[in-house]
Amino acid sequence: MSERKTSKIRDQGKNALEWTVFGLSCLLVISMIAVLAVAAAGWQDQPPALSAKLGEPEIKERLVTVVVEVTNHGDIAASEVKVEVTRTAGGIGHQASVMLDFVPRHGTRRGQVSFPDAAETGDIRITGVGFAEP
Structure with missing residues (x-):
């Protein structure tokens, strides 16, 4: 009796749900391969191209703090990125850096620099950006 049941199940094959799941899985795998192929074809080996910009300076407890935002427009990552910022107030220049x-x-990526003994923000600008390729 058990032989008849197994032979009937074997003769029926896959049902509609199994075929649907199989078809969707194949479609998903083929789509992922296509996305990876397009990304690999468009890959360019551009070196790091960094740009830095300053946020709004804030005075807190006689410290001027400024957020520094660095963006890499290249196709290769940059490590050990150092940004130097200069603040000029009252004819005196102070320098700070963030790594x-x-x-x-x-x-x-974002960092922050601070300048001590501040009664005013003064003129703040980026004076240097350096990096190393990993």
């Missing part, structure tokens, strides 16, 4: 460990390709 970012890693800026990924097409990514953005």
Whole structure:
């Protein structure tokens, strides 16, 4: 009796749900292969291209703090990114720097610099950006 049941199940094959899941799985795998192939075809080996910009300076407890945002427009990551910022107030220049460990390709990282003894924000600008390729 058990032989008849197994032979009937074997003769029926896959049902509609199994075929649907199989078809969707194949479609998903083929789509992922296509996306990866297009991404690999469009890959360019552009070196890191960094741009830095300053946020709005804030005075807190006689410290001027400024957010520094660094964006990498290249296809290769940059490491050990150092941004130097200069603040000029009352004819006196002060320099501060921030070191970012890693800026990924097409990514953005933020840091912050502070200047002591501030009664006013003064003129704040970026004076240098350096990096190393990992």
